[in-house]
Amino acid sequence: MPRIRNLVSVDDLSTAEILELFQRAKEYAKDLRAWSNVCRGRILASLFYEPSTRTRLSFESAMQRLGGGVLTAAEMSSSSAAKGESLADTVRVVSGAYADLIVLRHPSEGAARLAAEFALVPVVNAGDGSHEHPTQTLCDLYTLWIEKGRLEGLDVVLAGDLRYSRTIHSFVYALARFGANIVCVPHRGLELPEYVVRRLREEHGTEPVRADASDLGDLARESDAVYLTPNKPHQLSLFTDARVLRVDRVDAVYMTRAQTERHGDADMASRYMRLSQSAMSAAPLKEAIVMHPLPRRDEIAADLDDDPRSLYFTQAARGVPVRMAILAMLLGCLELSAEPVEHEERLFPVESGVNPCPNTNCITHTEKRHQRLGYKLTSRDPLRAACGYCAQEIPIGLVGCTTTRHFHPRDSAAARKIRPDHLVFFRDEQQALALGFSAATR
Numbered sequence: 001m002p003r004i005r006n007l008v009s010v011d012d013l014s015t016a017e018i019l020e021l022f023q024r025a026k027e028y029a030k031d032l033r034a035w036s037n038v039c040r041g042r043i044l045a046s047l048f049y050e051p052s053t054r055t056r057l058s059f060e061s062a063m064q065r066l067g068g069g070v071l072t073a074a075e076m077s078s079s080s081a082a083k084g085e086s087l088a089d090t091v092r093v094v095s096g097a098y099a100d101l102i103v104l105r106h107p108s109e110g111a112a113r114l115a116a117e118f119a120l121v122p123v124v125n126a127g128d129g130s131h132e133h134p135t136q137t138l139c140d141l142y143t144l145w146i147e148k149g150r151l152e153g154l155d156v157v158l159a160g161d162l163r164y165s166r167t168i169h170s171f172v173y174a175l176a177r178f179g180a181n182i183v184c185v186p187h188r189g190l191e192l193p194e195y196v197v198r199r200l201r202e203e204h205g206t207e208p209v210r211a212d213a214s215d216l217g218d219l220a221r222e223s224d225a226v227y228l229t230p231n232k233p234h235q236l237s238l239f240t241d242a243r244v245l246r247v248d249r250v251d252a253v254y255m256t257r258a259q260t261e262r263h264g265d266a267d268m269a270s271r272y273m274r275l276s277q278s279a280m281s282a283a284p285l286k287e288a289i290v291m292h293p294l295p296r297r298d299e300i301a302a303d304l305d306d307d308p309r310s311l312y313f314t315q316a317a318r319g320v321p322v323r324m325a326i327l328a329m330l331l332g333c334l335e336l337s338a339e340p341v342e343h344e345e346r347l348f349p350v351e352s353g354v355n356p357c358p359n360t361n362c363i364t365h366t367e368k369r370h371q372r373l374g375y376k377l378t379s380r381d382p383l384r385a386a387c388g389y390c391a392q393e394i395p396i397g398l399v400g401c402t403t404t405r406h407f408h409p410r411d412s413a414a415a416r417k418i419r420p421d422h423l424v425f426f427r428d429e430q431q432a433l434a435l436g437f438s439a440a441t442r
């Protein structure tokens with residue numbers, strides 16, 4: 001049986017596949033009504049545990065344009081979830097006979113990964129908490145690709161709530177893969193999360209460096225920190241004196257909304273940064289396109305709507321052909337010639353009986369009944385691990401071995417020798433002792 005392909009993270013697609021999907025989307029876009037045989041007879045189920053307009057409707061439109069059918073559970077509060085049904089049970093049922101593919105949006109980080117483990121059909125992550133939103137990223141990249149004619153080496157400003165915007169997290173991983181220079185202009189206190197920066201550094205070789213954003217004028221004025229992460233480390237050597245890079249030319253400004261529902265500061269929107277005609281008059285932004293995943297509140301002034309550089313509504317419209325290509329591929333109705341990603345990342349089981357994930361909004365904490373705990377080993381020396389679901393780093397004080405039942409200092413030679421599937425992570429000695437482990441004698 002061919003393996004089920006899911007789209008949980010943007011890393012589930014190879015770079016060549018992304019480019020081939022874009023070629024296909026461009027074909028679909030020429031006449032959206034001409035493809036009603038591609039997925040005839042297939043059914044998509046939308047399971048939305050959070051509000052959505054564009055993502056759900058563009059997926060459903062895409063499926064119908066491909067000739068398929070759609071089942072919508074857009075308000076999961078009116079479904080059996082309100083009776084306490086677990087996500088795992090829901091996806092098992094829906095993927096049984098009801099649908100051939102599930103599009104899931106959920107407030108907990110890692111929910112799509114968990115759903116994919118239980119579903120019998122492909123699962124598409126339409127946003128899991130503040131973690132990832134890979135199909136939005138494909139729409140965003142597609143817009144860059146169409147407008148700029150390439151994806152390699154672009155200079156992109158990411159502005160606003162970089163901490164909680166899942167669209168930003170998927171987007172930076174993809175931009176880094178294409179060798180973009182990423183200028184982060186966060187709203188004060190809403191910088192990229194540490195686990196995202198670490199992953200950019202470790203997997204994509206990008207290095208956060210202070211950037212001199214004074215040339216960006218109004219846009220960067222309120223921003224606490226501005227970093228530029230060139231993916232070509234040799235560039236840094238040119239600037240090592242000050243470790244400051246100037247931002248003198250930008251291809252795109254990607255603005256994001258304050259994700260107030262995730263950080264609970266409802267008033268933030270009134271103090272939030274704003275992109276307007278005057279901000280866009282700064283010299284490096286003259287040729288930059290303006291993007292936004294939408295919905296916007298006041299972070300993009302209405303005076304920009306008629307500016308030819310503003311592409312946010314076009315970007316939203318392009319969600320349909322892009323999602324048509326994604327659906328056709330995942331449903332096996334479109335065969336790509338591009339090689340898929342080489343291997344799936346291995347998750348090792350967590351054995352200690354204690355969930356080591358520090359993120360209380362991770363699905364491993366919010367859905368306890370069908371909890372499958374797993375971690376990714378991100379580095380052997382120094383020993384580091386991340387939650388297999390929400391990707392946040394696991395704080396490790398001591399490490400134990402499930403066969404010897406001994407614990408060791410994290411950076412000891414003994415700890416490094418333990419097989420990944422025998423590793424146990426402890427916050428401290430007290431926790432290790434409470435779980436029946438004892439200190440190694442040597």
Ligand code: NCD
Nearest residue numbers: 054055127167257293294295
């Ligand atoms: C985004 C989301 O849900 O993360 N919306 C979308 O899918 N276009 C952005 C947001 O809500 O700010």
